[in-house]
Amino acid sequence: MDFKEYAKAIEQDIIRWRRDLHQIPEIGLELPKTSAYVQEQLKDMGIEFETYVNGSAVVALIGGKHPGKTIGLRADMDALPIEEETNMPYSSTNGNMHACGHDAHTAMLLGAAKLLKDKEDLLKGTVKLLFQPGEEGFAGAKHMIEEGVLENPKVDTILGLHIGSPSQDVPDGKVIVNHGKTMTCLDQFWIKVKGKGAHGAYPDQGVDPMVIAGQIIGALQCIVSREKSGVEPAIITIGKISGGTAFNIIPDFVDMEGTARFADPELREYAAKRIGEIATGIAKSMRGDCEYKYHFGYPPLVNSKEVTEKFVKSAKKVVGEDDIIEVTNPIMGGEDMAYFLEEVPGTFFFLTSSVYDSQGNFIPSHNSKFDVVEDVLHIGSALFVQAVFDFLNE
Ligand SMILES: [Zn+2]
Ligand SMILES: [Zn+2]
Known part of the structure; x- marks a missing residue:
């Protein structure tokens, strides 16, 4: 079956869903209107669902008529607190904006739902649709997992996609896929350097946390440059530093905040420990002390090699090798x-779509002029459907 053609036939529905959702953007873990809209479409398709995360997540099942495995398809649905400036007829007017394309993700998953429901009798196994809130910093996926969405039936593999382009050089409608470490973690840390306040002219009577902080900032970069393989990506950034009240006073303490990004889960654990050791070690060696806190945010996103290989084969049937x-x-x-990918092997891939302003400048996501190329949406639905059939029925 040609799933691309099959999806093309419902393209206008997918675009309509996307535009409807685009006009009701909601933030975080509370998406009452968005969730209700998705539920309404599923009802129209005759698909049963349950809600999670206080009604803002929607989980639906298709198939299950013949025994088999379960594949999860995930779409995030939340928007951003950005005032939209696209001037499109379907622009948002509520002060929030779908500036990351999650409206498109939701619409593409609804498209896949419709196509899969029509072919439900042919499915060996079950498809679990996961419509998720709170991707933009609210860990919606984690909430859903804690509420048990990956059980009953247990999800054997999971797929998700993101629309957009890493740069303006990639034509629309391409599939970008990585066989392993795909995206980095999103962690945060805090260091409080403790010294002893004194007159700026008599540093010997105090312990200067400013000077200690300076040493720590430099030394932390040695984790990146000296303590890991050169080919393994890592970022440690001190983005905020505050301390002191006047030019001639050595303060009691200095506060620093930073972010750390790693694609490798083991390196992440290692660095989280080392940042604290280096900061504390330097502070103590310079007669001060330090408090350290590390927050493990979103983990590194690691695709399963095996599932990705299978997915690439499926994707080739939809978009072609090139x-x-x-x-x-x-x-x-x-x-x-x-x-999700920490719990279940799967693949997260990208569907390219680039938009430009009137001067021809590329508009990145999270920008008030961001938009998606609606011509590619049916491809996303087709990729999901093809992968489902290949995974369940092979
Ligand atoms: Zn985003
Ligand atoms: Zn996003």
């Missing part, structure tokens, strides 16, 4: 699909 871009370097950004 339209699949297989990459090896991770993206230095976070994505909470990583929580």
Whole structure:
């Protein structure tokens, strides 16, 4: 069956869903209107569902008429607190905006739902649709997992996608896929350097936390440059530093905050420990002390090699060999699909779509002028459907 053609036939529905959702963007873990909209479409399709995360997540099942495995398909549905400036007729007017394309993800998954429901009798096994809130910093996926969405039936593999382009050079409608470490973690840490306040002219009477902080900032970069393989990506950034009240006073303490990004889960654990050891060690050696806290945010997103290989075969049936871009370097950004992929082997891939302003400048996601190329949406639905059939029926 040609699933691309099959999806093309419902393209207008997918675009309509996307535009409807685009006009009701909601933030975080509370998506009452968005969730209700998705539920309404599923009802129209005759698909049963349950809700999670206080009604804002929607989980639906298709198939199950013949025994088999269960595949999960995930779409995030939340928007961003950005005032939209696209001037499109379907622009949002509520102060929030779908500036990351999650409206498109939801619409593509609804498209896949419709196509799969029509072919439900042919499915060996079950498809679990996971419509998720709170991707943009709220760990919606983690909440859903804690509430048991990956059980009953247990999800054997999971797929998710993101629309957009890493750069303006990639034509629309391509599939970008990585066979392993795909995106980095999104962690945060805090260091409080403790010294002893004194007059700026008599540093010997105090312990200067400013000077200690300076040493720590430099030394932390040695984790990146000296303590890991050169080919393994890592970022440690101190983004905020505050301390002191006047030019001639040595303060009691200095506060620093930073972010750390790693694609490798083991390196992440190692660095989380080392940042604290280095900061504390330097502070103590310079007669001060330090408090350290590390927050493990979204984990590194790691695709399963095996599932990705299978997915690439499926994708080739939909878009053709030349339209699949297989990459090896991770993206230095976070994505909470990583929580699902920690539990279940699967693949997170990208469907390219680039938009430009009137001067021809590329508009990145999270920008008030961001938009998606609606011509590619049916491809996303088709990729899901093809992968489902290949995974369940092979
Ligand atoms: Zn985003
Ligand atoms: Zn996103």
